[in-house]
Amino acid sequence: MERVLGTVAVGFHTGNQRAELMAGAVAAWLLEQGCRAFVVETRKEETCCSAPWEEVDLLLTLGGDGTMLGFARRVLELGIPILGLNVGEVGFLTELTPTDWQTCLPAILAGEYEISSRLVLACTVLRRGEVAHQGYAVNDVVIGCGSLARMIRLDVWYGGDHLGQVRADGLIVATPTGSSGYSISAGGPLVYPELDVFVLTPICPFLHAFRPMVLPLEEEIRVHVLEARSQVVLTQDGQVGVTLNPGDNVFASRAKHSLRLVRPLHSHYASKLKSKGFLRGN
Structure with a gap:
């Protein structure tokens, strides 16, 4: 048994009308169950959101994986457990659906759940010896071309x-959680989400000279931008972007805080892989 959950924040992104309608209904239902509940609305581009987080036992996000990732980066340092209710499309990180949340939530609120601890990347961009950008990534840090599909040259350490x-x-620097996202689409491996490793996956490498790699966390990854024939952009979880210049160094290492995802007792990784089409069951 885990901790009984008494105060729940229900979060969604502005513009998702379905999630906005559900948020009020979910918060009202939680109040009927004897929980304290409030709704948090935030815009995708915001890096923080104000709320009485010190009282929150659970953050329930309404949307897809993008909503979960956005909120995860905002509250990472607070250590608040997160549970996703899929009101999006793929929803690989989410555990609940619009049809089963009322059935599953009572057991979770009563402490019948597990905490899945996930690696998060801390990302820093150094430009001429000074910090130009810092942030977190739950899924991946991607260094790629901008609007033009032209190759870039990177030095990797x-x-x-x-x-x-x-x-x-x-180049994609992914966490195990993010290995099922952009990384696998670019030819990278699936990695069990609770392992502590980096996944390096090149995007369309010239002559396949650089293969996907899985590396332990003992050292940091450094990517030096050597040359670019078009704009180079760094993105975190596909949501936060910053333009890179030749000569910039991008560092990726383990963040001090891990992401804490709530997992119902009936949830299993292999079953989720099969339901999302990553594995074929008999």
Whole structure:
């Protein structure tokens, strides 16, 4: 048994009308169950949102994976457990659906759940020796071309080990959680989400000179932007973007805080892979 959940914040992104309608209904239902509940609305581009977070036992997000990732980065340092109710499309990170949330939530509120601890990346951009950007990524840090599909040249290091140069459309530094996202679409491996490793996946590498790699967390990843024939952009979870210049260094390492995802006792990783089409069951 985990901790009984008494105060729940129900979060959604502005513009998702379905989630907005559900948020009020879910909050009202939680109050009927004897919980304290309030609704938090935030815009996708906001990096923080004001709420009485110190009282919250659970953040219930309404939307898809993007909504969960956005809120996860905002409350990461507070250690608040997060549970997703899928009102989006894929919803690989979410555990509840619009048809089963009333059935599943009572047990979770009573403490019948597990906490899945997930690695989060801390990302820093150094430009001429000064910090130009910092942030977190739950899924991945991507260094890629902007609007033009032209190759860029990157120098990749793992601690003191020079892994080599890559000429490609870009490079993905993914967490195990993010291995089922952009990384696998680019040819990277599926990695069990609770492992503590980096996943490096090049995007359309020239002559396949740089292969996908899985590396332990003992050292940090450094990516040096050597050359670019078009704009180079760094994105975190596909949501936060910053333009990079030749000569910039991007560092990725383990964040001090882990993401805490609430997992119902009936939820299993292999079953989710099958339901989302990653594995084929007999």
